[in-house]
Amino acid sequence: MGKAKLAYTVWQWGTENKEQFIQALKDITEVGYDTFESVKAAINVFDGKPEPFLEICRAYKVRPNGFYFHLNGQWENDVEDVRRKLPFMAACDITRMNVQATGVKGRPANQEELDYDLKAITAIGEMAKPYGIMPCLHPHYNTTVMYESEIDFIMQNTDPELVAFGPDTAHMKAGNCDVVAVIRKYANRVQFTHLKDITSDGVEAAGMQAGVEVYTNFRELGEGVIDFPSIFQILDDVGYDGYFTVELDRSRFSHKESAARSMAYMKKTYFKD
Numbered sequence: 139m140g141k142a143k144l145a146y147t148v149w150q151w152g153t154e155n156k157e158q159f160i161q162a163l164k165d166i167t168e169v170g171y172d173t174f175e176s177v178k179a180a181i182n183v184f185d186g187k188p189e190p191f192l193e194i195c196r197a198y199k200v201r202p203n204g205f206y207f208h209l210n211g212q213w214e215n216d217v218e219d220v221r222r223k224l225p226f227m228a229a230c231d232i233t234r235m236n237v238q239a240t241g242v243k244g245r246p247a248n249q250e251e252l253d254y255d256l257k258a259i260t261a262i263g264e265m266a267k268p269y270g271i272m273p274c275l276h277p278h279y280n281t282t283v284m285y286e287s288e289i290d291f292i293m294q295n296t297d298p299e300l301v302a303f304g305p306d307t308a309h310m311k312a313g314n315c316d317v318v319a320v321i322r323k324y325a326n327r328v329q330f331t332h333l334k335d336i337t338s339d340g341v342e343a344a345g346m347q348a349g350v351e352v353y354t355n356f357r358e359l360g361e362g363v364i365d366f367p368s369i370f371q372i373l374d375d376v377g378y379d380g381y382f383t384v385e386l387d388r389s390r391f392s393h394k395e396s397a398a399r400s401m402a403y404m405k406k407t408y409f410k411d
Contacts, residue, residue: 140374144404145173145203147332147385150393153179156194163198165394170401172199175236175383177206181223188229195230202230203381204330206276208238209258211251216258221265228269234330234380236276236304237262239283247282252291255282259292263300274304274330277313279352284313286320293324302329306385307364308336312352318368325376331369333384333400335362353387358396359403370408382408 146166152158159180166174184191195201205227209216220235227235239247239255247255262273275292277283283292293303303324309332310317321328335357359366382404389396 140370140408141377141379142331142370142373142382142408143173143203143380144171144401144409145175145381145383146171146397146400147176147206147383148174149177149179149206150385150387150389153177153183156183156190159183160194160198162393163194163200166397167198167200169394169398171397173201173203173381175204175206175381175385176202178219178223181205181226184226186223186226188226191226192230202232203383204232204234204236206236206238207262208278208281209240209255211240211254213258217261217265220262224266224269224271227271233270233272234302234304235262235266235271235273236330236332237273238276238278239281239288241281243280246285247288251282252288256292256295259301260296263297267300272302272329273300274302276304276330276332277306277310277315279309279312284309284315286313286315289315289320289324293327298327303327304330304332306332306334307366307369308332308334308352308356308362311336311364312355318365318372321369322372325372325378328373328376328378329380331373331378331380331382333359333364333366333382334386335359335364335366337361338363356387358386358399359384360407361399366403367407 148162151162
């Protein structure tokens with residue numbers, strides 16, 4: 139067993155009201171998780187006030203490990219809204235945030251789009267640094283950062299003191315990345331990790347085809363084709379002590395059951411000692 143810690147995402151239960159958040163915490167704690175990642179919409183649910191959010195966290199004996207943001211190509215959303223939410227995150231002792239690039243379908247990003255992503259995530263890194271928060275680039279299917287070349291462009295043109303890497307195993311596979319190789323390449327910059335599995339049915343070509351829907355291919359850990367043991371070893375070798383945050387966008391069962399299945403996998407693999 140290495141130094142990494144375990145968490146689960148809670149946005150799948152819904153981000154419209156506090157009751158959905160409470161149900162998510164109830165479910166994940168009942169199957170053994172004590173840490174979670176949320177999304178920026180949750181900050182809106184609590185009107186930007188951290189204390190009511192933290193009060194619920196204390197009631198369920200859990201803590202947040204990060205918030206997830208996505209770019210949409212509009213500076214007001216992509217940078218200025220982050221600026222407004224930084225005090226909330228800091229009050230929650232957050233040190234990492236995930237940043238997903240702008241959505242596109244069925245094509246690689248053009249240079250103008252990549253330049254914008256670079257400018258936006260760099261700006262986020264600069265304004266988040268005084269709060270002790272590091273933005274992590276999160277590759278995502280059908281966005282302007284899904285292929286390895288797009289990941290390379292952002293990672294090779296950003297300051298490691300301002301921008302880290304936050305790989306998502308299933309989305310990288312859907313983008314035709316060699317998941318293990320890319321994580322090995324940027325292992326020293328990984329500061330957040332999304333773990334989810336994916337089946338291979340139709341996925342090999344998915345990254346090059348418009349309209350291919352991969353979410354139904356996503357699976358609980360150990361039920362697809364991702365080589366998690368190799369990923370664990372690579373990150374252990376560089377002393378990664380951040381979170382393995384398990385996520386599953388769509389469950390074939392229930393969100394609670396999926397969380398339990400992935401917990402069982404982690405207990406018999408990474409945390410078996």
